[in-house]
Amino acid sequence: MKSFFLNLVALFIFCTGWAQVDPSRYGDEISPANLKDQLTILASDALEGRATGSRGQRMAAAFIASHFQEIGLQGPVNGSYFQPVELFSTRQEKVVLKIGDEIVDNELFLYTGMADSQGEKNTSVIFAGQGGDADLAQLAVSGKSVLIWLPSLGSMSGLRSTAERLRAGGADHVFIVLGLSGDDYKGLSFQMRSFVSGGGLSLTPSRNKGVFFINPSVAENMFKMTYAKLVEVAKNEKRAELLKKMKPCAVTYRTQMSVKTVKTDNVLGFLEGTDKKDEVIVITSHYDHIGKKSDGTGDLINNGADDDGSGTVSVLELARVFAKARAEGNGPRRSILFMTVTAEEVGLLGSQYYVEHPVFPLEKTVVNLNMDMVGRWDAEHKGKSDYVYVIGSDRLSSELHEINERNNTLRTRLAFDYTYNDENHPTNLYKRSDHWNFAKNGIPIIFYFDGIHEDYHQPSDEVSKIDFDLMAKRAKAMFFTAWEIANRENRLAVDKK
Ligand SMILES: [Zn+2]
Numbered sequence: 314m315k316s317f318f319l320n321l322v323a324l325f326i327f328c329t330g331w332a333q334v335d336p337s338r339y340g341d342e343i344s345p346a347n348l349k350d351q352l353t354i355l356a357s358d359a360l361e362g363r364a365t366g367s368r369g370q371r372m373a374a375a376f377i378a379s380h381f382q383e384i385g386l387q388g389p390v391n392g393s394y395f396q397p398v399e400l401f402s403t404r405q406e407k408v409v410l411k412i413g414d415e416i417v418d419n420e421l422f423l424y425t426g427m428a429d430s431q432g433e434k435n436t437s438v439i440f441a442g443q444g445g446d447a448d449l450a451q452l453a454v455s456g457k458s459v460l461i462w463l464p465s466l467g468s469m470s471g472l473r474s475t476a477e478r479l480r481a482g483g484a485d486h487v488f489i490v491l492g493l494s495g496d497d498y499k500g501l502s503f504q505m506r507s508f509v510s511g512g513g514l515s516l517t518p519s520r521n522k523g524v525f526f527i528n529p530s531v532a533e534n535m536f537k538m539t540y541a542k543l544v545e546v547a548k549n550e551k552r553a554e555l556l557k558k559m560k561p562c563a564v565t566y567r568t569q570m571s572v573k574t575v576k577t578d579n580v581l582g583f584l585e586g587t588d589k590k591d592e593v594i595v596i597t598s599h600y601d602h603i604g605k606k607s608d609g610t611g612d613l614i615n616n617g618a619d620d621d622g623s624g625t626v627s628v629l630e631l632a633r634v635f636a637k638a639r640a641e642g643n644g645p646r647r648s649i650l651f652m653t654v655t656a657e658e659v660g661l662l663g664s665q666y667y668v669e670h671p672v673f674p675l676e677k678t679v680v681n682l683n684m685d686m687v688g689r690w691d692a693e694h695k696g697k698s699d700y701v702y703v704i705g706s707d708r709l710s711s712e713l714h715e716i717n718e719r720n721n722t723l724r725t726r727l728a729f730d731y732t733y734n735d736e737n738h739p740t741n742l743y744k745r746s747d748h749w750n751f752a753k754n755g756i757p758i759i760f761y762f763d764g765i766h767e768d769y770h771q772p773s774d775e776v777s778k779i780d781f782d783l784m785a786k787r788a789k790a791m792f793f794t795a796w797e798i799a800n801r802e803n804r805l806a807v808d809k810k
Contacts, residue, residue, distance in 0.1 A: 334643045336796040339634040340789050345781035351626040356618035356776050364604025365656045366575035373600050374580050377653050380629050381582030384636040389583035389672050396579040398655055398666045403427045403519040403572050404511040411565040412534055421531050423502045425509045426523020429570040436485050437561040440536055442547040444479055451553045455483035462547040464492045476524045487524040490532040498528050514659045518572045535562040577655040579663050584635055586648040593648045593673045594799050595681045597747050598624030599657030612772040619774050623688030625653050627788040645799035654747050664747035668754055679805050680798055681751035681758045687787045688779035691764025700728040701787045702762040705743050709809050710757035720793035725786055761787055
C-alpha cells in the first residue's frame with residue numbers, strides 16, 4: 314500500500330504542475346451552437362456528399378483550412394494546410410480472349426485482375442486437374458498457363474491463394490472453370506462483373522494479376538473434350554497420366570486497363586507546443602464521405618452529417634479552444650496536429666498516406682484520438698443516459714485508458730460503452746477507421762463512436778438528426794483526455810503490444 318507521505322508528494326506535484334490551469338475553462342467552451350453552425354455548412358447539399366476527389370470535397374477542404382487559418386493554426390506542410398494525396402483509379406477497358414483465331418464471346422469469360430497485358434499476348438494453357446501440388450509436380454508448368462477445375466467457387470480469399478500458389482509454381486495465367494451449368498455461370502459472372510471491372514481508388518495503380526473465369530463451354534473448346542470428361546479427368550485417381558497426355562491449347566489474350574489520377578488532400582492545422590513541442594498529439598476525423606447515389610429518385614445526396622461531418626466539426630471546435638488557450642498563455646506543452654483526412658470511405662487511404670509520409674515523425678507521435686460518427690444515438694442507447702463507444706484505449710497503453718476514464722469520471726460523465734472494444738467483436742471496428750493506421754504503427758489510439766444506425770451511408774444521414782448537446786459532450790471527453798496527454802510531465806507510456 315502506498316504511504317500517506319507519497320500521496321502528499323503526489324498531491325504537491327499535482328498542485329504545482331500543469332494542473333494550475335483548470336482545463337474546464339476551455340473544455341466547457343465547446344459549444345453545441347458552434348458545432349451546429351459548422352455542420353450545417355459542411356453537411357449541406359451544396360457539398361454534394363464530399364466524395365473523395367469531388368468538387369464538394371474540395372469545398373469542404375477549403376472550409377476547414379480557412380477555419381484553421383482564422384483561429385491562428387499553422388499550415389505544417391511547407392506552410393500549407395494541405396497535404397496532397399494522389400490516388401489512382403484503375404479500370405478494365407477491354408479484355409479479349411481468343412482460342413486459336415477464334416474470339417471468345419465476352420459473356421463466356423471474366424477476367425478478375427487489373428494487370429495490363431500491354432497488347433496481345435500468347436500463352437499455352439495446360440489442364441492441371443484440380444490444381445493440387447501433386448498434379449502440378451507431374452506437369453511442366455513453368456512458362457505456361459493452367460486451367461483448373463473447381464467443384465465450387467469457395468471464398469474469394471481461398472481462390473486468390475490458389476491462384477498465387479499456381480503462379481508460384483510457375484504458371485503464367487490461371488484459368489478456372491467451375492462446376493456450374495450455363496445459366497448459373499451467367500448469374501455468377503453478372504454479379505462478379507461489376508466487382509472486377511475496377512474503378513476503386515488506391516494509393517498506387519492497381520496491377521493485380523487476376524484469373525480468367527471461363528464458362529464450361531470455353532473449356533470444352535480449349536481441350537476438345539466434353540465438360541463431363543474434363544471433370545472426370547480432374548477427379549480420376551490416375552489423373553497424373555491422363556493430364557500429361559492432354560495437348561496444351563494455344564490462347565491469345567489482351568487485358569487493357571485505364572488508370573485515372575484523382576487528386577485530393579489531407580487538411581492539417583498545427584498548434585505548436587511549449588516546452589515539449591517535439592512530441593505531437595494527432596487529433597483526427599475524416600472529412601470525405603460517399604458522394605451522391607448514382608441511381609434512384611428523390612434525395613440523392615449522402616450528406617454524411619454524422620459520418621463523419623460530426624467528427625470533423627468536433628476537430629474544428631477542439632482546435633478553436635486549444636488555440637484560445639494558447640492565445641491566453643495556456644497553450645499545451647506538447648504540440649497538437651488537428652488533421653481531417655481524406656479517402657477514409659474508400660479504404661482509410663488518407664490516413665495511410667499520412668503514416669507513410671508523416672509530417673511529424675511517428676516516433677514523436679504520442680497518441681491519435683479519432684472521432685468517426687459522434688453525433689447520433691443508436692438503438693441500444695435510446696432513452697438511456699448519454700454515452701459514447703470507446704474503442705482501443707487499452708490496447709497499447711494502460712495509461713491512456715486510465716486518463717480517458719478518470720477525466721470522464723471527473724468531468725464529462727458519459728457512459729463509456731466498451732462493447733466494440735472486444736477483440737472478438739465481429740464488426741472489428743478497431744481496424745475500421747483512420748486510427749488503425751496509427752495503431753498498427755504502435756501509436757496508442759482512442760476511437761470515439763456513436764454506434765451503427767439506420768441512416769448509415771444513406772442520404773438520410775442529415776444535420777436534422779444530430780443531437781448537438783450529446784455531440785458536444787463527446788467532444789469534451791476527447792478534449793480533457795487530449796489536454797492531459799498534452800500537458801503531463803511524462804510521455805504516454807506504451808506498455809502493451
Ligand atoms: Zn466514417
